[in-house]
Amino acid sequence: MVSASGAPILEVQSLTKRFGGLTAVKNLSFDLYGGEILGLIGPNGSGKSTAMKSIMGIERPTSGTVLFRGDNIAGLPPHRIARQGFGMVFQHSRPLNRQTVLENIMVALLPDSLLKVFADRALVERARAIAERVGLGAVVDRRPPTLPFADLRRLELAKAIARDPKIVLVDEPFAGLTLAEVAMFSDLIRSFRDDGRAVLLVDHNVKSVAALVDRVLAMYLGEEIVTGRADEVMRNETVRRVYLGGAIETSARPEASFADKVPLLQVDNVSVQYGKAQALQGVSIHVHEGEFVSLVGLNGAGKTTLFNAISGLLPYGGTILRGGAPLRGRTPAQIARSGVVHCPETRELFGEMSVRENLDLGGQHLSEEARSRQLAWLFELFPILEERQGQTAQTLSGGEQQMLAIGRALMMQPKILILDEPTLGLAPVILEQLSKALEKLRQTTSITVLLGEQNVTFALPHADRVYVIEHGRIIWEGDPGRFAAEAGEGYL
Template identity: 90%
Template sequence: MRPTLEVRGLVKRFGGLTAVKNLTLDLHGGEILGLIGPNGSGKSTAMKAIMGIERPTAGTVRFQGEDIAGQPSHQIARRGFGMVFQHSRPLNRQTVLENIMVALLPDSLFKLFADHALIERAKWIAERVGLGAVMDRRPPTLPFADLRRLELAKAIARDPKVVLVDEPFAGLTLAEVATFSDLIRSFRDEGRAVLLVDHNVKSVAALVDRVLAMYLGEEIVTGRADEVMRNETVRRVYLGGAIETSARPETSFTDKVPLLQVLNLSVTYGKAQALQDVSIHVHQGEFVSIVGLNGAGKTTLFNAISGLLPYSGEIVRDGEPLRGMSPAKIARSGIVHCPETRELFGEMTVRENLDLGGQHLDDEARGRQLAWLFELFPILRERQGQMAQTLSGGEQQMLAIGRALMMQPKILVLDEPTLGLAPVILEQLSKALTRLRQTTSITVLLGEQNVTFALPHADRVYVLEHARIVWEGDPGRFAEEAGEGYL
């Protein structure tokens, strides 16, 4: 039987960056295909190129035998495509029912007065996705899960043959993920072809018929979910490779009260639950790794510790609550955050960026700190006069960590330092962390998806999954107990 959707040699470039390279896939009616891959692997771009939101650079997209590549998205939607966007975009002044009715109307909008059949159809769709009880409410009054349901309702309003779903599980509780999975399965059971992108690999794997794993814009492998999850390349992309550990037992840290305690921390973005009852502790001098896939909540946790987000629960450092302290005061007190986005000053030199980190030091102390830092990252000494924006990605990462270390942190918070870096740079970063661990009293809290980078430097590990801590232990036990279920 001919596939409903055939994608051949799909390419999407943005200037010199190729986000999708020669992607080929088939999607049949009554099938769910999952697109998985780490951040930046091209999943969402591929979906937008298929839907016409982004114009493909090359390749064909055949729907029921006809090439629709490059057509505008509204024309593709009219042909029989529905898309569930990651971010809800309802009409806030209209009711849920009216939002669905707008999705049902023809593009010309010549029907100014809704007829009885249109209203009944909109009501049926609302019931169909679980919005029957809130049809007369406006979107701002709805819980987050209902806003996601409204996106589903709008996507299926015009009975599409193909449904594209971008990040359906982001911000949902585990119970809500199960409900949404049932809804998406029902689309398949009605004979629709469903293409699904999500960071929550486990939820995708449990739901789909086949998985296509991507990395850096290219397909790694396509097959049954259990086969793809066992694929060596997929595991290396997500986990990084073989795991080696050199943990120090928790009993070797002598502080009676841990240096940093996070107690029952919860964070929401609007109505989306980003962290739920998260508790961790870190001892003086300990290296603790928080591992989890993209979207698990690592960055949210670090931003809350750094005072950048409101939260419920407690964050305590040396017995003192951090609540109410400004991010600047938290940083000056010794908790220094090196963010995933690096936040360098691109039009300033390497040395100027480093001097900003060390601005609180007198000239002699700053000189000593710089000399120590240049031993840790010799490339920064060579690049002192170079603009930060002209450095390679790996050099920029070293500069971001270097600037944080110039602040002489007591607790260094590193968020995804390995993201997008070449193996040779990973090795240099790894050696620098080993040296920090062996020669200084610094405490490190490291957030990483790449467990083979994180675990050799960890004394203890927490696994963050879907906004909650699901495992804690030493890295030696990780491979036995948590590693198999990490993906």
Template identity: 75%
Template sequence: MTDVRNAPMLEVTNLTKRFGGLVAVKNLSFSIRPGEILGLIGPNGSGKSTAMKSIIGVERPSAGSVKLDGEELAGLPSHRIARKGVGLVFQHSRPLARQTVLENIKVALLPDKLTRVFADKDVDGKARAIAGRVGLSGVLDRKPPTLAFADLRRLELAKAIARHPKLVLVDEPFAGLTASEVADFSDLIREFRDEGCAVLLVDHNVKSVSALVDRVLAMYLGEWIAEGTAAEVMQNETVRRVYLGGALVSTARPESSFSDKSPALQVENVGVTYGKALALQDVSLHVHEGEFVSLVGLNGAGKTTLFNAISGLVPHTGEIKWAGAPLRGGTPAQIARSGIVQCPETRELFGDMNVRENLDLGGNALDDKERTERLEWMFDLFPILKARQTQLSRTLSGGEQQMLAIARALMMKPKLLILDEPTLGLAPVILETLSKALDRLRETSDITVLLGEQNVTFALPHADRVYVLDHAKIVWEGPPDRFEAEAAEHYL
């Protein structure tokens, strides 16, 4: 007799998904037992999200079988698959914006047959209990658009818990979260496992994935390449080469090497308020021409607000000067034309335009020769963009979209490049590529970079100087080698 406890809950066999000529997932087979967390890793575009979407029926598998407790799911529509007990925690949350947090959880608790709503008098109590479990008790009456980033993620988890799934698929839960938030989320995901759920987890935060999962499966170009314990898979030669890459090398230059020039960007006593909320208070910082400055701060600290103030997108008090002249009064377009280019964390790609069209828009102020050269350089940097020139940008994988957003900003030939959380969703090996590209850029051109990150493993190696922004204020400034001793408590 087979031991039911060890029988797989999810059994995927030869799963294949094609998009036209592209095989995004190819003959993928794996299984997950109840009470087990399987981590799925692989470079950007390797097919992880597509595999998940094919399991839950958001994408229809081209071939292969997906069995849940022995029952075939492949080919069923996604709402029927969800009803059989499969929950997906999306990276990009889509809550009902006009309902409160509590109401959103209640909606998720509703059974499919409305008649049963009236039978269950305790929907309210249950919703509150779930909110308490994920840490949303303090914001029950708020509407999702007013929530902090991590709370939106918590709401997604709460909705998944409310639906009481047997199999939970979680796509990039840690992206954009701080170290302590990642720890909270790991605990919540562990609770699914402890209740006997099967969990499939995708994330590029290799350290946190390794600490959480029971097993890891690595994919590359749509195919299975390795499987085993986290330690085994991370040692695998191919995984190291195509996914992990090497360590980032620090290259800080002392500020004194820039001090002969007056700072290119001067932010002086800048304040921003949204209604009554203080988003920035008395913020001062400066960036020399050619310097690479990292602004480190947790979610909600005010990084994006500062970048938007510099780009002329939000009104501010105080003064911002660029090459000695005040920026105040300039429209965002004028400010961009003066050489300040922001690559926003929300990417802002034109989804219905293809890769090449997005890049050409970025380069539209360049003459033909320069645009062609720049484009070649960009394709050299991100070969995947060259291969996908005619693909609509909204169908790119998460990491591919991030590469396109960065490439488009670089096409504009910025004098000051503002990068807002560029590492979000990028595989370690791509961070290495980006890292080398930024180094090459600053060696070969006079580009000045202001980088906003909470991922200090990326922000520190590149920076000549670091500022820490905490609750709307600058609380620390110094060279990266002093960061660990003096400012790291919330970040490492």
């Protein structure tokens, strides 16, 4: 702790936020000091994002007090709270896509008027300095849609610190980042603390949070469980039970045990080009019926491109066969109907529709009876989806949305389920649940799974076989037991 002495800069007292009958945050109290990083952890839907938004004024607190340097700011509109010295990094990036990176930062510097994007010298200089600080110096003239994922998150950090806030609220900065990127982001957040700012940090990457924070507050169902030093909190029995969960068990089956002569899915020498960039280069993989195959690779390695090619969303060179028959020439809809179901990284939920409507869309090809059977089975895997059938998808927490996306894919009763980074934003305990759900799927159905992940602690235990993809090429193939020794560098 740098200067966590004297009076706290922020005092949250009995903060409560209700949505109809649901209490998302309940009587939450904590203090935050300048020069301190406080971590906020808890399972999906425990109210972390809602607590941040209520402090920031984006959600109006139902009751409670939020004292900033002694003055109550609870209930003020967000722009007034921001102006007092608050910056927030949102869980999901929402840049202005038609503006450049520099312009996006300039808009953040002038929050009261979106239209004042004029090239004032001092403003440009300031925006450039911020871009440099967060590592965007080389891409200031690009537009967000052309940027890699980590740069989009950097842009959010840049916007949050643009006006030199005293308090920075950071929601899931590490989700989807590589180990190296997590280390860079940790340094950046540490530098905010060293500036004397107070930082409130939410993330499910337990190791990185523990390494970064001065204290942790663990919450569950909207309430505080315990606050203390990271190592103490992680040892707390309730925290272990509701958040960390147990170890994921492993059980790889040898390839020879899959007796099909023709693999269910065969990708042969596939190449994909985006303009001049070669995104996939001579990729060959196969997946047997009933097999669970993990494709491990960092962001940008080519996992999503490969899945998009399989799903018929991209032109490619080479061949892709399903049960021996070429998929080329079939539309994405035909490929999906043939049982190749792709659950994309971006989730593609219908935000305005309810949980139930999203699920029903997935199961629309089923008879009434089959659909309710599938739904009942799904609700057993993900009880939260049953509880929240009437809630609109866009108001679900990050992790709840992820479960809905997977649930909708399962409603299609896939022959082969392609999961692209399903662990993004999931709490460890939910990972364990998802892991059990996948294991149950494996044991009770003949489902075939192709999983793309950079989170190897999740990708390995379930896998019968693993491929590693790097820069658009497959560089390793083997069983998960050999992964650590032969290919683990950079992942473990």
